[in-house]
Amino acid sequence: MSSAPGKRLLIVEDEFLIAIMLEDMLTELDFDVAGTASNPARALELIASTEFDAAILDVNLDGCDSFAVAAALSERRIPFIFTTGYGASRVLPEFAHHPVVQKPYRLEELSDALRQLW
Amino acid sequence: MPGRDSVVAPADGAENALPDLENASRAELQSTLEELARANSRLALLNRVATELISDSQTSFNDLFQAIAKEIGAHYFFYQRLGGIRPEVLILAAASEQQSEDEANAANEILIVAAEAAPPSGTLALQASDLAQNEAFAPLRRLGLKSFMRVPLLAQDRWLGAVSFASTSRHSFLQTDQEFVRTFADQLAAAVERQRLVLQLRESEQLYRGAVITGRLASWETNMVTRERIWTKEGIEMFGLDLPDGRGTIGGEHDEFRRTLHPEDRYKVADFHRTADEIDSYPAEYRIIRSDGRLMWMSGRGRVIERGPDGKARRVANIVVDVTEQKKAEERTRLLIDELNHRVKNTLATVQAIVAQTLNGEGSAADRRETIEARLQSLSRSHNLLTRENWEGAALHEVVREALHPFIRSQDGRQVSVDGPPLLLRPKVALSLGMALHELATNASKYGALSVDVGQVAVWWTPSTADGVPFLDLFWQERGGPTVQSRSRRGFGSRLIEQGLAHELGGSARLDYCPEGLYCTIRFPMPPSEEDAR
Numbered sequence: 001m002s003s004a005p006g007k008r009l010l011i012v013e014d015e016f017l018i019a020i021m022l023e024d025m026l027t028e029l030d031f032d033v034a035g036t037a038s039n040p041a042r043a044l045e046l047i048a049s050t051e052f053d054a055a056i057l058d059v060n061l062d063g064c065d066s067f068a069v070a071a072a073l074s075e076r077r078i079p080f081i082f083t084t085g086y087g088a089s090r091v092l093p094e095f096a097h098h099p100v101v102q103k104p105y106r107l108e109e110l111s112d113a114l115r116q117l118w
Numbered sequence: 119m120p121g122r123d124s125v126v127a128p129a130d131g132a133e134n135a136l137p138d139l140e141n142a143s144r145a146e147l148q149s150t151l152e153e154l155a156r157a158n159s160r161l162a163l164l165n166r167v168a169t170e171l172i173s174d175s176q177t178s179f180n181d182l183f184q185a186i187a188k189e190i191g192a193h194y195f196f197y198q199r200l201g202g203i204r205p206e207v208l209i210l211a212a213a214s215e216q217q218s219e220d221e222a223n224a225a226n227e228i229l230i231v232a233a234e235a236a237p238p239s240g241t242l243a244l245q246a247s248d249l250a251q252n253e254a255f256a257p258l259r260r261l262g263l264k265s266f267m268r269v270p271l272l273a274q275d276r277w278l279g280a281v282s283f284a285s286t287s288r289h290s291f292l293q294t295d296q297e298f299v300r301t302f303a304d305q306l307a308a309a310v311e312r313q314r315l316v317l318q319l320r321e322s323e324q325l326y327r328g329a330v331i332t333g334r335l336a337s338w339e340t341n342m343v344t345r346e347r348i349w350t351k352e353g354i355e356m357f358g359l360d361l362p363d364g365r366g367t368i369g370g371e372h373d374e375f376r377r378t379l380h381p382e383d384r385y386k387v388a389d390f391h392r393t394a395d396e397i398d399s400y401p402a403e404y405r406i407i408r409s410d411g412r413l414m415w416m417s418g419r420g421r422v423i424e425r426g427p428d429g430k431a432r433r434v435a436n437i438v439v440d441v442t443e444q445k446k447a448e449e450r451t452r453l454l455i456d457e458l459n460h461r462v463k464n465t466l467a468t469v470q471a472i473v474a475q476t477l478n479g480e481g482s483a484a485d486r487r488e489t490i491e492a493r494l495q496s497l498s499r500s501h502n503l504l505t506r507e508n509w510e511g512a513a514l515h516e517v518v519r520e521a522l523h524p525f526i527r528s529q530d531g532r533q534v535s536v537d538g539p540p541l542l543l544r545p546k547v548a549l550s551l552g553m554a555l556h557e558l559a560t561n562a563s564k565y566g567a568l569s570v571d572v573g574q575v576a577v578w579w580t581p582s583t584a585d586g587v588p589f590l591d592l593f594w595q596e597r598g599g600p601t602v603q604s605r606s607r608r609g610f611g612s613r614l615i616e617q618g619l620a621h622e623l624g625g626s627a628r629l630d631y632c633p634e635g636l637y638c639t640i641r642f643p644m645p646p647s648e649e650d651a652r
Contacts, residue, residue: 085463
C-alpha cells in the first residue's frame with residue numbers, strides 16, 4: 001500500500017452528473033483524473049492512448065456492461081474498481097476479486113476501495 | 119327404503135325339498151323327480167342369466183325375461199328401472215301369447231298403469247282374488263290376467279327398480295316361483311348396479327382426463343420394484359416422450375425421465391427417490407427439455423402409494439403441472455425489480471451529485487436550497503414523463519414543455535415557441551436533455567428572457583448530417599430579455615450543458631452569451647424513429 005497522491009485515474013461512467021461528482025471526490029482525495037469515458041468504445045480508446053494508474057468502472061453503461069473494458073484493463077495489469085447500482089452479484093465471476101462500490105457511495109467508501117488497489 | 123323378504127336361493131329350496139325316498143310312494147317319487155328336474159332346469163337358467171348379464175346387452179335382457187317368464191308360466195313381464203321421479207319401463211312384452219300389434223300396444227298401456235299403481239317396495243304376489251279386491255289392478259283383469267307378481271331390484275338396500283310378471287292362469291306364482299324370480303332379480307340388480315358403477319367410473323375418468331388436459335397436468339407411476347414407469351397419455355405428451363407402450367425405465371441410459379430433465383436438475387432424481395423412502399408426499403419442481411428443444415418448468419408432487427416391509431417406497435404416483443408461464447412471469451418480475459433497484463440507486467447517485475454540485479455553487483443557503491428543490495423537481499417531472507411511457511422513451515416536445523412549463527410567466531403562449539418534427543427520445547437522453555433544458559430555463563427566469571413579461575424563448579430542432587452521420591440540431595434562443603453580460607464564472611448549469619450533454623449524448627453543446635439573448639446549440643446523434651424506439 002502506497003500513498004494515493006499523484007496517482008492518475010480513468011473514470012468510466014455514463015451518467016455525467018455522477019462523473020463530475022466522482023471527479024470532485026477524486027480531486028478531494030488527491031488523485032488526478034486522467035480522463036472520463038461515458039461508453040465502452042471511448043473507454044477502450046482512452047486505455048490505448050492515455051497513461052493512468054487505475055480505473056473506476058461503472059458496471060452498467062447505458063444498458064451495456066463494462067466487462068470488455070474490465071478485460072482490456074486486466075490484460076494490461078491495470079488495477080480497477082467497479083461501481084454499480086445493481087449489487088455485487090452483477091459482476092462476472094472472473095472479475096469478482098475487484099472491489100465493488102455500491103451507488104450512491106460516500107467519499108470514504110470510494111477512498112477505501114481505491115486504497116485496496118495498491 | 120323397501121323392506122326385504124327372506125332370500126332363499128333355489129339351490130337351498132331344492133335341498134330342503136329332498137324327501138324321504140325309502141318311504142315314498144311311486145306317485146310321490148314321480149312328483150319329487152319332477153320337482154328336482156324343474157329345480158335343475160331353473161338352476162341352469164339362472165346360470166345362463168348370470169353369464170349373459172355379464173355381456174351387458176339389452177337384447178339378451180329381453181331373451182332372459184322371455185325364458186324366465188316361460189319357466190314360471192307368465193304371459194306378460196315388465197321391467198321398471200328407477201330413473202327420475204317415476205320408474206321407467208324398460209322392457210314390456212308378452213311372453214307367449216300371439217297378439218296383433220294393436221292388442222300388444224293396448225296391453226302395454228294397461229300394464230304400465232298397473233305397474234305405476236302398485237306400490238314398488240317389497241315382493242308382491244297377487245292371486246285372482248287379490249286382483250279382484252284391488253281397484254288399481256282392474257286393468258290387469260281386463261286383459262284376462264289372474265295372477266301378478268312383482269319383485270324389487272335391490273342393490274345394497276337401494277331400490278333400483280322392479281321386475282313384474284303376470285299370468286292368465288289363476289294359481290301362478292307360488293312360493294318357489296317367488297324365490298326363483300327373487301334370485302333372478304338379485305342377479306339383475308347386481309348387473310344393473312355394476313353397469314351404473316362402470317358408467318360412473320367412466321364419467322369420473324372423463325372428468326379427470328378433462329381436468330388433466332385443461333390444467334396442463336402430467337402424471338405417471340414409478341414402480342421401484344420393477345424399475346418401471348407407467349405414464350399417462352398426457353404425461354407422455356407433455357414430456358414429449360417416445361414411449362408407444364407408455365412404459366419407461368428407471369435408471370440406466372434409457373431412463374426417459376432423467377434424460378428429459380434439464381442437465382442442471384438431473385441430480386434431483388436421486389433426491390426424489392431418497393425423499394420417497396422417508397416421506398409419503400413431497401413437492402417436486404424442475405425444468406425439462408423436450409425432444410423438440412422446448413424448455414418447460416414443471417411443479418407438482420410425488421405420493422408414495424405402496425411401501426415394502428423395509429419401509430422403502432415401492433410405488434410412487436407423480437403428478438406435475440406445467441408452470442412455465444408462471445416461471446417466465448416470475449423471471450420478468452425479478453428482472454423488473456432488479457432494473458428498478460438499479461434505477462433507484464442511479465437516481466440517488468444523481469441526486470447526490472446534484473446536491474453536492476449545488477452546495478458548491480453560488481448564492482445564499484436559501485438560494486441553494488431552492489435550486490436543489492427545483493432541480494430535483496425537474497428530475498422528478500422527467501421521471502413522470504418516462505413512467506407514462508413505460509420507460510420506453512419520451513417525446514421531445516413533451517421534454518421541452520415539461521422543462522419550460524414552471525417558468526412561463528404569461529399563460530397566453532406567446533412567450534415560448536416550440537417547433538420541430540416529432541421524435542422519441544431514449545430514457546437516458548430524455549433525462550439528460552430535460553436536466554439541461556431545466557438549467558437553461560432557470561437561467562432564463564433569473565437573468566434572461568423569462569425574467570421579464572416581454573421576453574421570448576424559441577426552441578426548435580432540425581435533422582442534419584455531419585460526415586454522413588445523421589444528427590439532430592436543437593436550438594435555444596432568447597429574445598427581449600435584459601442585456602446579457604458575459605459571465606466569468608461557469609456554474610453547474612453551463613458545465614452540465616457544455617460538458618455533460620457532450621459526455622452523455624455523444625454530441626456537443628455550445629452556449630453563446632449574445633447581448634440580445636442567450637443562444638444555445640445542442641447537437642446529438644439522431645434519435646431512432648418512433649417505431650424503432652418503441
